[in-house]
Amino acid sequence: MNRLLSFALRVMGLAIFLTCGLNRAQAQEPSAAAPKQEAAQPEPAKADPSKKEAAEPEANPFAPEPAPALPPGMKGSDTNDPRAKLTPGLYDAGEASMGIKHLLLLKKPDAFQLGATDPDDPKVQKTLGQLGIGDTTKLPKPVHLVIAQLAFANSDFAFQGNHLFQGNFYGVNIYDISNPASTTLLTSMVCPGGQGDVSVYKNLLFMSVEMPNGRLDCGTQGFPPEPPPPAAEEKDKDNQKVKKRRIPAAQKERFRGVRIFDISDIKNPRQVAAVQTCRGSHTHTLVLDPGDKDNVYIYVSGTSFVRQPEELAGCSGEKPDKDPNTALFRIDVIKVPVAAPQDAKIVSSPRVFIDPRTGAMNGLSSGGSLHKGQEKPADTDQCHDITVYSAIGLAAGACSGNGILLDIKDPVHPKRLDAVNDPNYSYWHSASFSNDGTKVVFTDEWGGGLGARCRPNDPNKWGADAIFRLKDDKLTFASYYKLPAAQSDSENCVAHNGSLIPVPGRDIEVQAWYQGGISVVDFTDPAQPFEIAYFDRGPIDPSILVLGGEWSAYWYNGNIYASEIARGLDVLELTPSKFLTQNEIDAAKSVHVADLNVQNQQKIEWPSNLVVAKAYLDQLSRSQALPSNQIASLEKAILSAESSHMSKNKVAKLQHMGPSLEKSAAAAKNPADAARLHALAEILTHPSA
Amino acid sequence: MDSCPPKEHLYRSRREPSPRSATRSVFLCASLLAASAPSTFFSSPARAQQKDSAAPVVVQPGAPGKPSKTLPPSTKATLPPRSPADVEFMQGMIMHHQQAVEMTALIQSHTENKDLRSLGARISSSQSDEIKFMQRWLAARGEPISMAMPGMPDMDRSGRPMALMPGMLTPDQMEALRKADGAEFDRLFLTGMIQHHNGALIMVKDLFDTPGAGQDADLFNFATDADNTQRAEIKIMQLMLEKRPAEEKR
Secondary structure, three states, rough: OOHHHHHHHHEEEOOOOOHHHHHOOOOOOOOOOOOOOOOOOOOOOOOOOOOHHOHHHHHOOOOOOOOOOOOOOOOOOEOEEEEEEOOOOOOOOEEEEEEEEEEEEEEOOHHHHOOOOOOHHHHHOOOOOOOOOOOHHHHHHHHHHHHHHHHOOEEEEEEEEEEEEEEEEEEEEEEEEEOHOOEEEEEEOOOOEEEEEEEEEOOOEEEOOOOOOOOOOOOOOOOOOOOOOOOOOOOOOOOEEEEOOOOOOOOEEEOEEEEEEEEOOEEEEEEEEEEEOOOOEEEEEEEEEOOOOEEEEEEEEEOOOOOOOOOOOOOOOOOOOOOOOOOOOEEEEEEEEEOHHHOOEEEEEEOOOOOOOOOOOOOOOOOOOOOOOOOOOOOOOOOOOOEEEHOOOEEEEEOOOEEEEEEEOOOOOEEEEEOOOOOOOOOOOEEEEEEOOEEEEEOOOHHHHHEEEOOOOOOOOOOOOOEEEEEEEEEEEEEOOOOOOOOOOOEEEEOOOOEOOOOOOEEEEEEEEOOOOEEEEEEOOOOEEEEEEEEEOOOOOOOOOOOEEEEEEEOOOEEEEEEOOOOOOEEEEEEEOEOOOOOHHHHHHHOOOOEEOOOOOOOOOOEEEHHHHHHHHHHHHHHHOOOHHHHHHHHHHHHHHHHHHOOHHHHHHHHHHHHHOOOOOOOOHHHHHHHHHHHHHHHOOOOEO | OOOOOOHHHOOHHHHOHHHHHHHHHHHHHHHHHHHHHHOOOOOOOOOOOOOOOOOEEEEEOOOOOOOOOEEEEOOOOOOOOOOOOHHHHHHHHHHHHHHHHHHHOHHHHOOOOOOHHHHHHHHHHHHHHHHHHHHHHHHEEEEEOOOOOOOEEEEEOOEOOOEOOOOOOOOHHHHHHOOOOOOHHHHHHHHHHHHHHHHHHHHHHHOOOOOOOOOHHHHHHHHHHHHHHHHHHHHHHHHHHHHHHHHHOO
């Protein structure tokens, strides 16, 4: 404890040096709520530059921490990568990219941030005052901008037509992306409660709320804290603190669950329903029932604490053996009548971790584990995120300690088909299927996204993607993929949200890695995933881990959009490289969707045209699946068909080339090339303009 | 590109001037008016329909079924109040985590068990990181980082002997762990760390059971994640504990 105190003093010394030594400190009236300063703390006026040398680097909590030594047998990340040592900055950080062009950064709207980049800005000072920090000279300057920034953090995306919906812990921002390179803000919708996960369906916008400050009326004031506890505290025989069970005043105005807005008027969204849940909603997933056009469903993943029954009737956080109605060990399913969203309600709370033999709701067996042999009731009591793929009737759940596979043909009653765990996984966070449904990419959010987890010595199997093969409703581990580039100690970095890029013939995902930037990975061969493009910025700050970076990076109708937690909205595009040709990019751009909710995965269908054919041809050339002279003659035939505007005899020539490709498909070296050859033969036989 | 219409075509219907544009202009005007209004301005769709503009609007929805209001463009974000329980939680959890780091530091010299070494490295790394995070959270808010009375590490701030946080190993338990080695160390470490982690879960529950606590987004996120990580680690440790006797028999 002595160490702690001396360390606290050193921090103060350093802080004073940073603030008073370099800048004229702005004196400010301590607010009423300002914390009482301890008598033992030094006077702020006595700035002493020598204190800086006295302070050991590890004594400053703002100093980033290098990773500990690599565990035996583990590999770290590449420190020679151009992304490893980029210059810092909030809006002027160094950038590195390969195969990606950055088009635009739109800064977070003022209504959603401190509204300033200058620590001395009165707006920043005012916010510090709101936090009860009267004497700001105690803080290193950059910290002024950092405080409470998660409260205004950007989060996940949804897309519809020309509208992009960017979730934020403080509400939602809606952008016009009809011209991606000059994207503009339409609406800032203030409605706090975190984390603001969004989905959109027709005129309805759905939003997740989980934090205790969420209010039914979207108010920003939260709820008043209880007065400080009495000085006397009870302790048990082992000298451990015993808290008296308080009966919290239920807050009827509190909202934790899924909000539903009518966005018919994009500049005036109205809240039409708010479905309360026991654990709130950390994320949610829009689920469409192919057989029911009148209703949509929302799978609610709650990861937070269970609230008191006094606040929401029927909520219980007890263990299953104590209360069979516990809000743990389940997900919630909300049914939303599209024509009457105000009638939305929870219609089932599936026990997706149940042991089918014993009926125990905490019976997720580790039978599917990489480490065979355990059949123990396990502790997994929540899903973090669920991706549904209705086209194949399956959902992949990333459920804290497990990855699970669900049958969702009856969307109200999902049934677990398989479960896996992994000794290198800390927290199963999200999942996505390959388009053909034969692979699932899971992510591990080791450290919760707040920590630097891509440092040179962080193992490349921790905080990584895990790619599984999916066959006959069983998941089998294939490999890990982690951002290959080392990141600095001041960059929060771990695997996070991504979406498929619709390049035909390959499985490609664009993925966000917080301050690790954006990485595009090819996992066509699930055992050998590799990076084909990236974009990265330097840290927000070199000496302090300031939370930031890309929360989600998704492909939508020809562009990549990335949600930067601290900086704003990034718009990017793919550029050709040795890993990806212009033809492949053009083929991806030829796929258009009316909307995109990434966790409600839609089957990608490619047009049967020559743009797509050329992409396949490039891939066959790259993998040397055909002799080069055959590639050349195919190329020539396709180009002359194009330049002839699909004249009859040129098309006939193409059609003649189909059968030999089918033969080659039958003899192909690997399934990927076989599929490409077959798909190319199909297009050439029936090309559309 | 030839076969597929550019997306401007696909979505043109959405972009066509429509009665909606008129409604949009309302909000611009409302915003401009609101900028000079002394307090919150309530939008009224009946007003000013003459101008259109690309200016963004700031809206705040009402409770379900209630109208939304337009806020001035100059609106700034505000924060919910912070609770004394928030500070107490962070200070207590730092002390709690420090013991976990102390425990994992013993692994290197006390056991050759590979799985346990790997697990220990993970726990140590997560908990050290989390300690830093909590210290930053407190320091940034001008709060003391330690619960102890300045200069008197064994006393809390009310002058009483420092209490252990829930789940922390007693001095006797720590001593037993230090003295053990090999398989016995593994067992004590796993049971001790499970007890320790369970205590952290209690601390998180206590925090959120306190009215007005946990509204700070960074704190909320941290507490929830720490809770989740520790649950997952408890599970892994329970499995390791069960696997152990089976391996020893071989």
